[in-house]
Amino acid sequence: MSNTLTETPEAGVPADARADQLRALLDGPWRELRERFRAEIEPQMVLGEPGRSIEENRARVTAQLLSLAEKGYGRIGFLTQYGGEYDYGASCVLFEMQAYGDLSLTVKTGVQFGLFGGAVQRLGTQRHHAAYLEDIMTGKLLGSFAMTEEGHGSNVQRLETTLTYDVEAGDFVLHSPTPSSIKTYIGNAARDAQMAVVFAQLIVPSGSQGVHAVLVPVRDGDGNPLPGVTIGDNGPKAGLPGVDNGTFFFDHVRVPRENLLNAYGDVAEDGSYTSPIEGENKRFFTMLGTLVRGRVCVGGGAAASAKKALVIALRYGTQRRQFEAPGVEQEAVILDYLAHQRKLFPRLARSYALSFAQNELTSRLQALQGEQAHPDEQGQRELEGLVAGMKALSTWHAIDTIQTCREACGGAGYMGENELGQMRADTDVFATFEGDNTVLLQLVAKGLLTEYKETFSDLDAADLIGLITRQVGDTIVEKTAGRAGLQKLVDAVTPRNDETALDNRGWQLWMFRERADHLLETLGKRLRRATRENAFELFNNAQDHVLEAARAHIEEFILTEATTAWQSMPKGPARDLLDKVIDLYALSSIEADKAWFLEHGRLTDKRSRLVTASVNDLCQALRPEVDTLTRALGVPEQLIVAPIAQ
Amino acid sequence: MSNTLTETPEAGVPADARADQLRALLDGPWRELRERFRAEIEPQMVLGEPGRSIEENRARVTAQLLSLAEKGYGRIGFLTQYGGEYDYGASCVLFEMQAYGDLSLTVKTGVQFGLFGGAVQRLGTQRHHAAYLEDIMTGKLLGSFAMTEEGHGSNVQRLETTLTYDVEAGDFVLHSPTPSSIKTYIGNAARDAQMAVVFAQLIVPSGSQGVHAVLVPVRDGDGNPLPGVTIGDNGPKAGLPGVDNGTFFFDHVRVPRENLLNAYGDVAEDGSYTSPIEGENKRFFTMLGTLVRGRVCVGGGAAASAKKALVIALRYGTQRRQFEAPGVEQEAVILDYLAHQRKLFPRLARSYALSFAQNELTSRLQALQGEQAHPDEQGQRELEGLVAGMKALSTWHAIDTIQTCREACGGAGYMGENELGQMRADTDVFATFEGDNTVLLQLVAKGLLTEYKETFSDLDAADLIGLITRQVGDTIVEKTAGRAGLQKLVDAVTPRNDETALDNRGWQLWMFRERADHLLETLGKRLRRATRENAFELFNNAQDHVLEAARAHIEEFILTEATTAWQSMPKGPARDLLDKVIDLYALSSIEADKAWFLEHGRLTDKRSRLVTASVNDLCQALRPEVDTLTRALGVPEQLIVAPIAQ
Numbered sequence A, B: 001m002s003n004t005l006t007e008t009p010e011a012g013v014p015a016d017a018r019a020d021q022l023r024a025l026l027d028g029p030w031r032e033l034r035e036r037f038r039a040e041i042e043p044q045m046v047l048g049e050p051g052r053s054i055e056e057n058r059a060r061v062t063a064q065l066l067s068l069a070e071k072g073y074g075r076i077g078f079l080t081q082y083g084g085e086y087d088y089g090a091s092c093v094l095f096e097m098q099a100y101g102d103l104s105l106t107v108k109t110g111v112q113f114g115l116f117g118g119a120v121q122r123l124g125t126q127r128h129h130a131a132y133l134e135d136i137m138t139g140k141l142l143g144s145f146a147m148t149e150e151g152h153g154s155n156v157q158r159l160e161t162t163l164t165y166d167v168e169a170g171d172f173v174l175h176s177p178t179p180s181s182i183k184t185y186i187g188n189a190a191r192d193a194q195m196a197v198v199f200a201q202l203i204v205p206s207g208s209q210g211v212h213a214v215l216v217p218v219r220d221g222d223g224n225p226l227p228g229v230t231i232g233d234n235g236p237k238a239g240l241p242g243v244d245n246g247t248f249f250f251d252h253v254r255v256p257r258e259n260l261l262n263a264y265g266d267v268a269e270d271g272s273y274t275s276p277i278e279g280e281n282k283r284f285f286t287m288l289g290t291l292v293r294g295r296v297c298v299g300g301g302a303a304a305s306a307k308k309a310l311v312i313a314l315r316y317g318t319q320r321r322q323f324e325a326p327g328v329e330q331e332a333v334i335l336d337y338l339a340h341q342r343k344l345f346p347r348l349a350r351s352y353a354l355s356f357a358q359n360e361l362t363s364r365l366q367a368l369q370g371e372q373a374h375p376d377e378q379g380q381r382e383l384e385g386l387v388a389g390m391k392a393l394s395t396w397h398a399i400d401t402i403q404t405c406r407e408a409c410g411g412a413g414y415m416g417e418n419e420l421g422q423m424r425a426d427t428d429v430f431a432t433f434e435g436d437n438t439v440l441l442q443l444v445a446k447g448l449l450t451e452y453k454e455t456f457s458d459l460d461a462a463d464l465i466g467l468i469t470r471q472v473g474d475t476i477v478e479k480t481a482g483r484a485g486l487q488k489l490v491d492a493v494t495p496r497n498d499e500t501a502l503d504n505r506g507w508q509l510w511m512f513r514e515r516a517d518h519l520l521e522t523l524g525k526r527l528r529r530a531t532r533e534n535a536f537e538l539f540n541n542a543q544d545h546v547l548e549a550a551r552a553h554i555e556e557f558i559l560t561e562a563t564t565a566w567q568s569m570p571k572g573p574a575r576d577l578l579d580k581v582i583d584l585y586a587l588s589s590i591e592a593d594k595a596w597f598l599e600h601g602r603l604t605d606k607r608s609r610l611v612t613a614s615v616n617d618l619c620q621a622l623r624p625e626v627d628t629l630t631r632a633l634g635v636p637e638q639l640i641v642a643p644i645a646q
């Protein structure tokens, strides 16, 4: 084990140059936007103040949203012909950057430009674009995305709100038929929304057509609810005090026929229904698929918040002293304690790895849904799986990391001025909205099991029967996780046993693949026994296996993307440093799941202990690099206002 | 694996009777006080309201504190000759019960009656008791416990505030000599305290005598700071909005000589210093030892809050439906999902086990420091170790459990009215105050390594050299963890391998002991190599091992106490149910640490997988018992106000 007291970084290349190189790599394809944001954003544009009332927070957030819109930040994701910039990936990156500021603002702009605006753009057609997009981008028209109901958040196919076409009158009747059909937790609802994209069961003379979205005016010019619309306020929450979440209840509200967002299904004046997509389920899940950006944003935003927390805790860790080393008068810097390094460095390494994976998601989203998009159904489904899984893992990473950072800053970490408390409270719900994490991981596994074949429902076990196509040793995974490119690295590793160095990237990848493949294959075998009668029980008894398989798949994706990014770097000190960071990510991930590797003969007892020793060594090896590593994250300096991190 | 859909509990004994029996057992020796609290406390006496301002919260909490005092709840921990009830253990149990209400109030009363009042009682002598105790109990005199400084929270031996005796004037000068010597995070300081127990380096003509406590008036009758005292407000925090944490800065403040809390050290008029305890360190740590109750309370309070969270989430889980089972029209109840059971049941089982261990701590505290106390230095040191470790594990359990419960309630869990958010934010700091958890676990290990011999400092590595007495196979642990009583159970288990049933309690205990012993013995061997020169490095490199050893010791204590409580029950359905609960605690704890058991040959691959399967089976087996198990926890019904838990 190496010396525990801090050493200075190796001479030669200045630390700054390495930080710059790493930052450029982490910034990825949308570096320019990130740099613009860093240069242009002033603290008061995106930060809040602790201890304010809900009303003050809401007012401040709305004002900030409007001023960001004024600077053009609202235009980034929208179609160019209506005044947008239509850089779809950039809109995700902007969300990430905004997450370094107040998360209430991040979520509020996400609702306005992402969910509400995005739904109008994606689910609507020219008539809606022409009428509304410009006002949405400028914030002149504020709106909600009203999907969730009290009775249904995860299983949105079962929404109860009805949208019934009245042939006589030539318009729709929007109605909340039961108490549990009330729309709830809806952002922008309680205070600001003038319109809402409302999801409801579409009913036409020929029958029910499943869930569709419709644009509904909800407030008049004075901000009062329109007739038939009852608006409620969700009130105080565990976090996000600046977001006005609320409820909508509709009592036979008349909505013009043209307000149906009709890209995937339309109702003619005579009440006849047409759609380019056959089948209710497929239609609904195709619609949802076009909205996948929201999940990309939520995962990326949470991960960004975790980075900021790490910068705060790591900086404090290099300054704070507590307890003296024997014979030394000055107390030791807490980041020199192995236990403290153990808390922060593996999470820092994971933050790095997640960044590369997040960049890959954003690029794939751009390729599939951006301006020059090449639609590709298989690619789209694969993306949806990765996005769902990355959203779950990134948000849990954020919750865990911010909490750890809070504790790592002792009493100071609990003070409002040091930012961590609010970040922790705000990111909490990222595990829930845009899809509950546990539900999302099941979607990942479902996609893998069916090789992204025709399966259009959330978690219906019956739906899976007969679709489970996974065969031992089949090849689809090679494509899905972008494995092919790294095959050589993996093949080069023989023997894969105690002789191979733990920092051999090929071995690490092999371990991640072994875990992912084995979990999936055994799951497939287990579930192929399903019949209509035993399906629920069989699937339910395997739920822990399902979650593990999904996790392992996403972990492999993360290591793959981190490795690919690292390989792209020119040889030199920055690459060497990143190498260690990825080692730490890979080995601490293996360490956390040691039991699996031991149980399945992929680690011997001896090697397993070595993994732990290596994690310790890597923590100590990265200790002198903390400055470079935190600077490389590129958190805008002006947005780190915590006094303990100055 | 058993059927996944809910079955009704076995016929025979009604569920209620089992719940009552279990509740009585969980209630432990201070059942009467718990029952009184359940009967007497009305919601408005101890609950807050979400969304209020800091000022409103503070005012409400102070008013509630005074009205509890009026009902006599402030008297419980104080000496009978001054109007108290002097039931020391009961004061811990009261803290637990209060933790079912607003935690700001819990902490505020903890500061007033526990920290402030407790210090006056424990560190002061008759002159202080006569002058202040009655007013403290009634809340007429509100006070602070001012130990932490900006520069020192964990390493309080290095406090910088000075208390210098002025022989000429015959009084003390209390002074904050540096910016980092400011007292901070001090409860009751910002708004209410009229006096404070201030910890400072005592300096007399013969030299510095180490840290002592002194009673200092800080505000006048109108609530204004007294001359020389600067009071600050810590402002908004991540939680505990009703606690007025603040700062004290002293500028040559004159304090009467009689205000020194002189039970462990006194200054005569002529400036001569006397103490019944030789040695600065020993004196200071003896003083701290008398204040160990604070940690007992914090651990117990956090665990109580986790129980309330579990009741909320489990109840919601039995009502909430989402996703349909194939062929069934109604959607499935979410608590029927294995993944959901996996989230909640192991934590519920751990809550049970922790309760028994907490009761044991409280009883030991009572025996060592209560009215009929039999002081016993060895017992006291052992208690301090157990309390430190239990505080760490209980508070982390609470943070993790409340967060999991929040997520398990989906969007509803994030709403202020459903209580979980505030509980989560409030308990967060329980990992930090009354001693940072990571620091506390190191104290546990230190005590074990030195067999509670003379070692009087927090974490000074040098201090340990030569003191590490642990020998392979020595006997102290038998006593420390109350092992002897269960030895028969353990001895009865042969062979200890794949043949033994996983639900064999003796085998489970054996596993816990093996882990605790092995970790400690190997640690002892490792650290005995320390010299003055390499001590810091050697200890630091072993820090992860230190933390593991401490954890394992406390886990064994927990299982031991749970087993002892279970054994005390008459045979019957309630005992059988508890048996399963303890199985789940034991097996999920083994599962969480599988890697260690595999690495060290205490589990085979095959058996290791069986452990996981058993945890799943136990979750499903406990599913129909959820009502009984939550009722048995005895959370006062009127304090569960979350709409989702009605």
Ligand SMILES: Cc1cc2nc3c(=O)[nH]c(=O)nc-3n(C[C@H](O)[C@H](O)[C@H](O)COP(=O)(O)OP(=O)(O)OC[C@H]3O[C@@H](n4cnc5c(N)ncnc54)[C@H](O)[C@@H]3O)c2cc1C
Pocket: A111, A115, A145, A146, A147, A148, A150, A151, A152, A153, A154, A155, A184, A185, A186, A187, A237, A240, A245, A429, A432, A433, A434, A435, A436, A437, A438, A439, A459, B320, B322, B323, B334, B337, B339, B340, B407, B408, B409, B410, B411, B412, B414
């Ligand atoms: C602050 C906030 C803002 C929001 N903003 C919006 C918005 O603007 N627009 C909008 O439409 N919605 C919004 N939502 C709603 C959000 O999307 C939903 O809360 C989320 O989708 C989860 O749904 P639910 O709350 O109904 O949870 P549920 O679906 O009821 O889930 C509850 C629990 O059950 C578990 N569970 C469910 N199904 C299964 C299963 N099959 N297997 C195992 N476990 C299962 C979950 O893991 C979870 O722990 C918001 C919510 C919040 C809290």
Ligand SMILES: Cc1cc2nc3c(=O)[nH]c(=O)nc-3n(C[C@H](O)[C@H](O)[C@H](O)COP(=O)(O)OP(=O)(O)OC[C@H]3O[C@@H](n4cnc5c(N)ncnc54)[C@H](O)[C@@H]3O)c2cc1C
Pocket: A320, A322, A323, A334, A337, A339, A340, A407, A408, A409, A410, A411, A412, A414, B111, B115, B145, B146, B147, B148, B150, B151, B152, B153, B154, B155, B184, B185, B186, B187, B237, B240, B245, B429, B432, B433, B434, B435, B436, B437, B438, B439, B459
């Ligand atoms: C809300 C609140 C209320 C409080 N109320 C009071 C009060 O009424 N009276 C009072 O006197 N105090 C009070 N405190 C102070 C509290 O007791 C301290 O914050 C606590 O003891 C931790 O000290 P610290 O903040 O200085 O953290 P530090 O000691 O600076 O710890 C910071 C980090 O360093 C790590 N660390 C430190 N030493 C080591 C080591 N040797 N090895 C590994 N890691 C290490 C810790 O694990 C922690 O993560 C309160 C604090 C808060 C937040």
